[in-house]
Amino acid sequence: MALSSTLLENAVDQLATLPGIGRRTAMRMALDLLRRDTTAVQRFAEAVRKLREEVRYCQDCCNISDQPVCGICSDKARDRGLICVVEDIRDVIAIENTRQFKGLYHVLGGVISPMDGIGPEDLRIGRLLERADGGEVREAVLALSATLEGDTTCFYLNKRLHERGVAVSMIARGISVGGDLEHVDELTLGRSIADRKPYEQSVRR
Amino acid sequence: MALSSTLLENAVDQLATLPGIGRRTAMRMALDLLRRDTTAVQRFAEAVRKLREEVRYCQDCCNISDQPVCGICSDKARDRGLICVVEDIRDVIAIENTRQFKGLYHVLGGVISPMDGIGPEDLRIGRLLERADGGEVREAVLALSATLEGDTTCFYLNKRLHERGVAVSMIARGISVGGDLEHVDELTLGRSIADRKPYEQSVRR
Numbered sequence: 001m002a003l004s005s006t007l008l009e010n011a012v013d014q015l016a017t018l019p020g021i022g023r024r025t026a027m028r029m030a031l032d033l034l035r036r037d038t039t040a041v042q043r044f045a046e047a048v049r050k051l052r053e054e055v056r057y058c059q060d061c062c063n064i065s066d067q068p069v070c071g072i073c074s075d076k077a078r079d080r081g082l083i084c085v086v087e088d089i090r091d092v093i094a095i096e097n098t099r100q101f102k103g104l105y106h107v108l109g110g111v112i113s114p115m116d117g118i119g120p121e122d123l124r125i126g127r128l129l130e131r132a133d134g135g136e137v138r139e140a141v142l143a144l145s146a147t148l149e150g151d152t153t154c155f156y157l158n159k160r161l162h163e164r165g166v167a168v169s170m171i172a173r174g175i176s177v178g179g180d181l182e183h184v185d186e187l188t189l190g191r192s193i194a195d196r197k198p199y200e201q202s203v204r205r
Numbered sequence: 206m207a208l209s210s211t212l213l214e215n216a217v218d219q220l221a222t223l224p225g226i227g228r229r230t231a232m233r234m235a236l237d238l239l240r241r242d243t244t245a246v247q248r249f250a251e252a253v254r255k256l257r258e259e260v261r262y263c264q265d266c267c268n269i270s271d272q273p274v275c276g277i278c279s280d281k282a283r284d285r286g287l288i289c290v291v292e293d294i295r296d297v298i299a300i301e302n303t304r305q306f307k308g309l310y311h312v313l314g315g316v317i318s319p320m321d322g323i324g325p326e327d328l329r330i331g332r333l334l335e336r337a338d339g340g341e342v343r344e345a346v347l348a349l350s351a352t353l354e355g356d357t358t359c360f361y362l363n364k365r366l367h368e369r370g371v372a373v374s375m376i377a378r379g380i381s382v383g384g385d386l387e388h389v390d391e392l393t394l395g396r397s398i399a400d401r402k403p404y405e406q407s408v409r410r
Contacts, residue, residue: 004276005269008294011256014249019237025225031293032224033257034269041257044219045250051216052238052246064210064239071209088236089213 060131062107062124064089072096072105079103081138085128085157087111087150091143103141106131111149112156120156128157132164139167146173265336267312267329269294277301277310284308286343290333290362292316292355296348308346311336316354317361325361333362337369344372351378 008030015026033041057063058070061083065071072078072092082103086092092105108123131137140161144150158168174192175184184192213235220231238246262268263275270276277283277297287308291297297310313328336342345366349355363373379397380389389397 004263004294004297005260005271007256007259007271008269010252014252017249018234020230020233027295028225029223030256031295033253034260036257038257042254044222045254047215047219048238048253049247049250051212051235052241052243054212055210055239058209064213066210066212089209090232090236092209 057107060127061105062109062127063092063105077102080136082141083128083131083137083139084141084143086143087145095143101141106140108144108153111144111147111153113149113152123153125157125160129160129164132161132166137166139169141169141171143171262312265332266310267314267332268297268310282307285341287346288333288336288342288344289346289348291348292350300348306346311345313349313358316349316352316358318354318357328358330362330365334365334369337366337371342371344374346374346376348376 011030011033012023012026015021015029016023018026021029033044056065056068058065058073059068060073061070063070063072067074079102082101083106084095084101084103085106085108086095087108087110089107092107095101095105106124106128108125108128110118110123112118112120112123128140132140140157142154142157144153154170161168172195173188174195175181175188181189216235216238217228217231220226220234221228223231226234238249261270261273263270263278264273265278266275268275268277272279284307287306288311289300289306289308290311290313291300292313292315294312297312300306300310311329311333313330313333315323315328317323317325317328333345337345345362347359347362349358359375366373377400378393379400380386380393386394
């Protein structure tokens with residue numbers, strides 16, 4: 001579609017770069033922004049610009065943080081010997097919401113993906129190994145996606161962390177809690193049978 | 206969800222104000238923006254800010270335009286006696302894409318909606334009536350949504366335009382071209398029977 005204004009054209013082009021947004025939706029967003037006050041739109045643009053310009057990451061776990069060390073890493077009540085390795089900030093939020101994990105985190109910023117040209121050096125793995133070298137870390141829990149890329153990353157991290165005397169575990173894979181058996185895919189179902197646990201252990205929690 | 210950074214919190218809040226975007230999607234967008242170059246994000250924010258700050262509307266049809274008079278209004282080949290009245294810019298684009306309309310447009314900027322506190326004075330109806338008073342306009346084609354608000358607006362416009370000696374027509378309502386009868390709702394089907402046309406006229410185009 002050809003638009004009668006290059007300003008609108010530019011804004012639609014930029015909005016369409018957001019993940020999951022096509023040109024039609026971008027157009028709807030642009031028209032919505034046009035209906036707002038100038039100051040409201042300035043506030044919007046400012047929040048986005050500042051996010052990227054002024055963003056800081058925790059020097060220990062690489063989680064996004066306004067302080068040099070994030071709230072989780074500076075919490076004395078947490079188990080400093082246990083580190084949960086995740087892909088991005090969303091995973092930290094999701095795991096925190098479960099209230100099941102009392103250790104620290106390490107945010108990799110992605111997974112190893114040769115297809116996208118992402119190698120170990122593009123992720124925050126160096127900092128993780130430094131923390132492992134520090135001697136305080138007892139166990140690393142790998143909580144990465146159950147994809148080929150996630151598995152590749154787990155394989156690589158296990159090797160590197162094992163050399164440093166850190167025990168490595170992976171989060172359990174199986175059927176969803178509350179899930180219907182008939183809707184579970186074959187791979188997951190097969191895996192959940194292979195990884196079965198004695199009844200007493202399974203119902204404990 | 207509580208985030209570890211107010212910068213991120215702000216950006217997610219702002220992105221979630223976009224139409225159809227919830228906090229989960231806004232979070233995904235924010236993380237995507239974080240992965241980009243600072244200059245790319247600046248360009249993004251700038252395009253959005255400029256859109257609202259520097260936007261101009263055509264002085265005749267109120268369509269968005271970088272010039273005082275838009276490309277359609279300044280096109281000498283178009284029929285200046287025929288004006289298609291639409292809700293917003295998207296409708297102009299959609300109708301232009303059909304290549305079936307050779308007249309000019311008038312963009313109202315919405316429809317009359319007492320529920321949302323939008324009256325005739327909140328729309329660009331004054332300018333439309335001025336154009337009608339100019340004497341050049343022969344016919345106004347109302348191409349508004351087939352909703353209660355759209356119909357209310359049509360009723361109001363018909364009255365105002367009729368007083369000024371302008372013929373008023375509405376775009377046809379009926380079943381979609383290529384549409385299956387069994388999926389058509391009852392109101393539309395009833396309307397399409399009431400508005401039936403002689404066979405010779407129907408197949409002409």
